[in-house]
Amino acid sequence: MSDSADDETPMLGMDLPETAPQPPAGPYRVLARKYRPQTFAELIGQDAMVKTLGNAIARDRLAHAFLMTGVRGVGKTSTARLIAKALNCIGPDGQGGPTIDPCGVCEPCRAITEGRHIDVIEMDAASNTGVDDVREIIEAVRYAAVSARYKIYIIDEVHMLSRNAFNALLKTLEEPPPHVKFLFATTEVNKVPVTVLSRCQRFDLRRITPDMLFAHFSSILQKEGVEAEAPAIWLIANAAEGSVRDGLSILDQAIAHADLDGGGKISADQVRVMLGLSDRTAIAQLMATILDGDAGGAIDLARAQYALGIEPVAMVRGLMDLTHAITLAKVSRHDDPALAAADRERIGDWAQKLGFAPLNRLWQLLLKGHDEVLRANNPLEHLEMLLLRVIYAASMPDPGELAKLLEKGGVPTMPMVAPAAPATPDDAAAASPVEAPVAETPPSALTIAQIHQLLESSGNHQLARQVYDDLKLVELEPGLLVYAPVPALDSDFARRLGEALLNQTGSRWQVRASEGDARPSLGQVRQAKLDDNDARIRELPVVKAALAAFPEARLVEDDDSRHRSNP
16 A cells, blocks of 8 residues: 555545535524624614714713613613623723714624623623622622623613612612613513612613604515515515514515525515414404304305404405504505505495494494404304494494484495384383494484484484473374374474474484374383383392392382483
């Protein structure tokens, strides 16, 4: 065997590759960490705080403790680290002082960025809540910084410290050594004692607007070499709810979710499916069936969306978002760049047709139903009942609106089907005026309860009270009202009632008194119900026992129930 270096005969099993192996790629870093701001210029949406800090540094008026508060993901901890770099930066030449624009290349800047600086101590208050943890800080602040200008303590989620821990920190926090700075971050500033807040310079970090998030995410996608539809980026920006970190997490997921067969481009439909958002077209169709009063069609659409994997609470949120968009469009304040042209046109059309009152009722019904569906054991059933409630309740105009509609001969603002009113005078007389339906009814088919409500809504309270207490119907037909003569109704009552009905309905009514079989007045019907309820209550064993034990006791009507019962 030759030892010559020129021997080119390869040894068995020792064949060398023609090219050197590539070093293994480093572990993937999520976008939220990769694009964490390294300078104040990269910190978006917090211009007021940056200006304040810059002026404080320039004037050498640095506080000894700073408190950053705000919602999750707006940059509280990142801001604390930037402040630490700004205070300890020495510049590329090693001669610099505190600056609002840290160089990022000096040893203190690099060490703080990498989390290895010995004089910048980060502590998570969520896992170090006790007074012993704070006592270690109190003991350590007496010693000067090892290599930095300031020894800095960054305490994240500071509101998690115990009461004793806060109390132990108070004296040191108020009069720390000149070489020590405290930087606190919290999402729940209301849980921080006032005694601590008064010793800190507080910065409220603002939510990041969707416009800023859109621009930020677009820039990151460009750096990552990933294409995305503009509506998809808007959906992610809106879903982030003002949090940069949440938005970057969603963006990371969207990049992974993008269809590789389509070149890895992020589409709005893919983002909507990924986030579990209801399809806008399906929600618009569901809203259309609600406004048309198509109960069966609304339930069928809801079940179809549920079969596709859309959660019922997501459908309710979609309806709420659409109702909110329609309402804003009425005041020309709706501008959602994620909407297609067809959706904008549809919202604008509804905004012209629907009034504020029905939109407000629709919003209130959906808002209440949202919590019910969210907590329900069977969300689909609750959603179906909510849709029926919305269809049959949101269309009911208030008495004032009903009077105007009857006078103009119009229709309710929201053309939805409402429960039918009692068809006969007997049914009308038996119904409580409070429970009487106020659905759209032609003047020729008014009930006595609706007549009473018309009079109340028009401000004719005296006449309304007479109709409620004393009017006993003999006959009620289209354009004809016959009542039994009673002393409480004077000879001028028929004329006044006829004129009031003419003003409210636009149709002439013949009103007269006549003998005949008369039905009880609305007030008598209500009193009969109360008497019947009283008798039933007295038959209850517990009530019988109470009355036997206290013979002088009596049943009284609750003030609230009396108020609800009286018109």
